[in-house]
Amino acid sequence: MKGFTRIVVLTLALCLAMGAAVQAATLKIGSQSPLTGSYAADGNDIANGTRAAIDAIQKEGGIPGFEKIELFAEDDACDPRQAVAAANKLLNEKVVGVVGSYCSSSTIPASEVLDEGKILMLTPASTSEKVTERGLPYMFRVCGRDDDQSVAAMKFMTDFLKAKTVFIVDDKTTYSQGLADNVEKLAKEKGIKVIEHDHVNQGDKDFSAVLTKVKNAKPDVFYMSLQNSSSGALMLIQAKRMGIDAAIIGQDAVYHPQLMEIAKDAAEGVYLTFGFIDEETPAYKKFLAAYEKYGKPGAYSAYAYDSAYSLLSAIKAAGSTDPDKIKAEIMKIDTLGASKHIKFMENGDSGSNYIIRVVKDGQFKNFWDPQTGKKY
């Protein structure tokens, strides 16, 4: 009987060891974004962008030492409480890095949780300045920053539109209000008159009251700072209906095909600031091929792809899952990604590259480059 027991124990131990070995052969990374709720469109883009990057890396031979790469895609619905819960879950799964989140108000608390576990976090979409200004060592940002985005918008207003007056509306979220406040400040510096800076609520449907004010004020530019494309579309429809003929400038949050789906002809001629994505580069084409099975890429698919790809290639280069080693490799990255030139600064930012795009014939087209002052 003793021999039998020994065999059983050995077998069990072997199974456990194999199980652990199999576990060890799986690289776990996480993603955190709003998969449900008002921002589900962009949240799913982020999750899919991460998946596309994993597919791309695996096609290139994967990461040595790991048989497969597993993605844990968590939903935070742009709610800070759920963001903390999702971060805790990822912490528990002992993921090596997380791509996320979308809303700055989710990224910030989640990053504090992940920092406790020394898990790297790369955000593809949170543009609030606060994200990288807290001194967290493992926090990186692949998209641009709002202080740069507002500068680009302001340049467009002064240099191209030659605007004298502007009417600003925002929905009070960190992101939207941050941009709006920056634009207001810059406008005052450049001598553009800010007729009014009004606010609406997230989730509002009826903007007729504030738009009537805009119509009456007859500004040269109507700066529309909203956090998602569905609100943006609603506002555009009502603005057009009301006969507002000011130049309308939005920003990267409304960059989503949903804008044209809902607003249709009301979106024609609307400008927006968005990080320049050169769709002709081989990196972008590679991204497009990898993303094909997930549908049409949205605003943040490419950024999420770049975040995940940077993380995975850093892990590959470091040859380990030690966060400091991976961080060292990330800091060495200096390549042309699908969305932009990826090179991280000391505080985790990777620079901004905002251009002006316009909606023409139901499509987003590059319009004007603030760096060169030339049209495309």
Add this chain to the structure above:
Amino acid sequence: MAEGEGSPGHKAERMDYFLQQMINGLTLGGVYALVALGYTMVYGIIQLINFAHGEIFAAGGYMGVIFLSFLTANGFMEAHPGLGIGLSLILSMGYCAMLAMAVEKVAYKPLRQSSRLSVLLSALGMSIFLQNGLMLTQGVYDKAYPTEFTHGGFDLGAIRISYMQIGILAVTALLLVALNALVFRTRMGKAMRATAQDKVMSALVGISSNKVISLTFAIGACLAAAAGIMVGLYYGSVRYDMGFVPGIKAFAAAVLGGIGNITGAMIGGLVIGMVEIMAAAYLPMGGQYKDVFAFVILIGVLYFMPTGIMGENVDDTRV
């Protein structure tokens, strides 16, 4: 105004601004009135705040986009746009009536003898259930209405009136007239009024309270469905949670006008719509606190004048 000067200076401009906001307010008020009618009729008859009514409104909006998209894809809309909208309207009214009657039979009827708390909680549960049902079957994203002609309008001096606004006001007026005719000039309407006044006695004189209650739910749902479609056409999209806040505001309108009182609900809806738009137009922070006004009115009315503007109309024979 807090920052900058946005308020129009000259008197003519001020008048134009006021009139424009008036039209905006009337349009919104018409929508609220249609939804409020459903609340008020149901409350008048079984003393229940039908929380699920807001979701019926949302379902109406969804049915509209489903039918309109279908007809657009088949080319029907291009050929007969008016008929297309009319058909969608009728079909979605029918659907919502069926939905409301089903909810009543399943969640409210068995609890008629239970405490008010039970049926209220059941209504709340159904509201959450329906809203999430819509989300699961129709998706979390906004669903766009396929129509573009609703974006146009014409100018009357400096005021801009959009075609949809006229459409909403016209349809609302039509439905209200129809409802009035139904309730006050037909036998069925008489039966409804009798049941609302005294359920037990009506049953004793031979009016089937079950049938009347089902009919009440159905009519309320038809009105809400119409409101839902018009909101969808006007704003351009619908979302699964679009019923919650308008539902509460519509109930506030019903209470304001006097619960159970049909004319009261109409007036209450218009008032709430106007107050919301005017507050957003003239108060410095009005735009952001827009939603609060309906709630404040609700609380104020219930505290100072619980029977509402036109007086309430409930079965007060039941303790």
Add this chain to the structure above:
Amino acid sequence: MTRGSRVWLLFAMAMAWLFLLLWPLLGIGPDGSLTFGEAFAVWWKIALAALACFVIHRLSRAGVFEPLTRPLFRLTQGVSRVYGASPKWMFLVPLLAFALTYPFFTDRYAQDVAVNVLVYVCLGLGLNVVVGLCGLLDLGYIAFYGVGAYTYALLSVHYGLSFWLCLPVCAALAAVAGCIIGYPTLRMRGDYLAIVTLGFGEIVRIVINNWMSLTNGPNGILGIAPPSIVVPAMKDGGLALETVVMRQLSAMYYIILALAVFTVVAVRRLNFSRIGRAWEAIREDETAAELMGVNTFRFKLLAYAMGAVFGGLAGAFFAARMKFVSPESFTFIESAMVLAMVVLGGLGSIPGVILGALALVALPEVFRQFELYRMLVFGGVMALMMLVRPAGLWPAARMGKRSDDEG
């Protein structure tokens, strides 16, 4: 048509009606197609489940399950008799031991879930005071949670006050908020009370969302200090007091456990006191209570205030734990969830509310794959509970007897 077959006909009609309602949502494609497959796929699953329930219901009515249910019933009777007869500490001591040693044998994720459960236990018990004990349907309860959370957030960020000092302040402010919100509702009917409290809850959330200078609006307040305790330590060769910041999850767990225990004890004492009896009288029949000399005005206000206190305490803890508050955490859906817990567990019942919190917070974690269906199930369960078991999973033990009770 016999009575029996008529029921089957009704069932068939109900299923047909369900299909008619389901199909347009799933079957009419925006590309102009009419498909029945998807709708049918969803429908037949529901129909099958409904059929199973229906068949079981008919069979149990016919008495087929008697040989099974009778011994089961006797077993549960026996268990409840034993439970009733044995002293409470026999069950409480092992439970407490389990709760106290919980962080030692569970991982971080399970501790996180436990902390969530305990927070909702506090909230549920607080709401229980208002809805279950006093019968006031409060749909805006989450406002007190928000008041507590933001109070601690502001005091911590602007004045650096410690968590422990802020707890009574949060409780007091929440109580004041409770009185303010409760006051206008005192003369209102049950249903109006519900919608007015809902309105108040929304007003509080909208104000928090818009009062940028005070609350930073939708961006929330960042950098809230976690609780810290002062411990004696050996330093520089002498005994000195050192402030230790409690950052670990297990520390959080113990704090909320203490708060939850406090809430349970407090609510229990309130329930079995004169106050509790006054509340029960008001809940059952307000007019009669008034006639019997119960000052309904004062007791209803007290119910709101006491309920709010527990919500405020939970809110302060929430802020300390997340180190971040934002208005998105205090929506109506949260109020509805807490209400669902109280209703599911049993109005007025303390173990019931704890059970409800476990069911509605811990169970969804187990079924994380079905995350999308979570709220759907919530809504359905709430309506279903009212239909089949309005007293809840663990109904409240009645004090004394009523004339319409058996035995």
